[in-house]
Amino acid sequence: MKAIICNKPREFEKIELQDPTPVDGEVIVKIKKIGICGTDYHAYNGRQPFFTYPRILGHELAGEVVEGNEKFKAGEAVVPIPYLHCGKCKTCLGGKTNCCPQIKTMGVHVDGGMREFTSVPSTNLVKAHDLTDEKIATVECFSIGAHAVRRSEIKENQWAAVVGTGPIGIGTLHFAKLAGAKTIAIDINEERLNHCREVLGVDHCVNALQNPVEALNDITKGELPDAVFEATGVPSAMENAFNYVGHGGRLILVSIVKGKIAFEDPLFHSREMTVMSSRNATEKDFINVMNALRNQDINVEAFITHRCDFDELTSCFETWSLPESKVIKGIVSF
Ligand SMILES: [Zn+2]
Numbered sequence: 001m002k003a004i005i006c007n008k009p010r011e012f013e014k015i016e017l018q019d020p021t022p023v024d025g026e027v028i029v030k031i032k033k034i035g036i037c038g039t040d041y042h043a044y045n046g047r048q049p050f051f052t053y054p055r056i057l058g059h060e061l062a063g064e065v066v067e068g069n070e071k072f073k074a075g076e077a078v079v080p081i082p083y084l085h086c087g088k089c090k091t092c093l094g095g096k097t098n099c100c101p102q103i104k105t106m107g108v109h110v111d112g113g114m115r116e117f118t119s120v121p122s123t124n125l126v127k128a129h130d131l132t133d134e135k136i137a138t139v140e141c142f143s144i145g146a147h148a149v150r151r152s153e154i155k156e157n158q159w160a161a162v163v164g165t166g167p168i169g170i171g172t173l174h175f176a177k178l179a180g181a182k183t184i185a186i187d188i189n190e191e192r193l194n195h196c197r198e199v200l201g202v203d204h205c206v207n208a209l210q211n212p213v214e215a216l217n218d219i220t221k222g223e224l225p226d227a228v229f230e231a232t233g234v235p236s237a238m239e240n241a242f243n244y245v246g247h248g249g250r251l252i253l254v255s256i257v258k259g260k261i262a263f264e265d266p267l268f269h270s271r272e273m274t275v276m277s278s279r280n281a282t283e284k285d286f287i288n289v290m291n292a293l294r295n296q297d298i299n300v301e302a303f304i305t306h307r308c309d310f311d312e313l314t315s316c317f318e319t320w321s322l323p324e325s326k327v328i329k330g331i332v333s334f
């Protein structure tokens with residue numbers, strides 16, 4: 001089968017691999033579509049903290065079962081949950097399979113989906129027969145925002161601010177809106193803010209370069225947001241986000257960076273702020289996203305901006321990683 005491997009930072013190679021043979025409890029899946037995201041660009045550029053080389057990338061997958069078992073029929077459309085967890089530890093048994101200490105994410109810690117076939121534990125597959133392959137390939141990406149919003153416990157009519165309006169920020173805004181929150185998008189890119197205003201229908205947009213704290217105070221009448229979601233992947237932006245959180249509010253760090261981030265303790269303490277990370281997603285989040293896609297609650301047409309075939313992947317990948325390509329989500333087809 002055809003595969004593309006990332007041998008080291010900035011080096012892809014097209015290779016031929018043996019087809020996978022099924023192991024106990026696993027299902028062979030034919031890859032139909034692959035979504036490309038920030039994690040892939042960071043991995044390719046050597047900026048992903050959990051990454052080792054050589055590695056087959058690809059964790060946003062739409063698949064089709066090749067050889068079925070008692071749970072899945074051959075030909076059935078599936079979305080792989082790429083976070084392979086042990087299923088036995090306290091964390092997994094407590095339902096937090098997204099942060100199992102043994103976690104191996106496909107396309108990050110173990111080989112992912114940039115290949116024709118892959119073997120996936122059937123516990124990591126969700127049936128998706130009523131969604132198009134393109135929509136299936138967006139489920140993992142949207143589930144990151146869905147998980148962050150679920151974790152924040154944001155309530156109807158509360159203020160949710162999302163810093164960074166890339167694909168993860170867009171997903172977070174969608175699910176904050178679905179939770180009934182009043183939404184604020186924060187970014188330094190006016191074009192992206194326009195997209196949030198016009199396509200996503202967020203309530204307010206704030207340019208982070210133009211005194212964002214004052215703008216947030218104006219919008220929320222001095223109360224500041226109940227939940228601030230940070231999805232920039234930029235350490236200084238993560239640190240600034242502490243200033244955006246209202247008293248008694250939550251800061252949810254969705255993106256991850258290499259290294260330390262710092263904050264002023266009096267600011268953190270005076271607001272009795274809760275700071276939490278949000279990592280990956282669980283099956284519950286995948287199901288919530290699939291329901292939102294079924295109900296047309298997510299605008300996928302505006303989300304998928306670029307497409308290419310598997311054979312063009314290596315050249316398109318370089319282009320898509322450049323800001324001037326204006327890519328939101330690129331999808332690769334087999
Ligand atoms: Zn991703």
Ligand SMILES: [Zn+2]
Nearest residue numbers: 086089092100
């Ligand atoms: Zn575990």
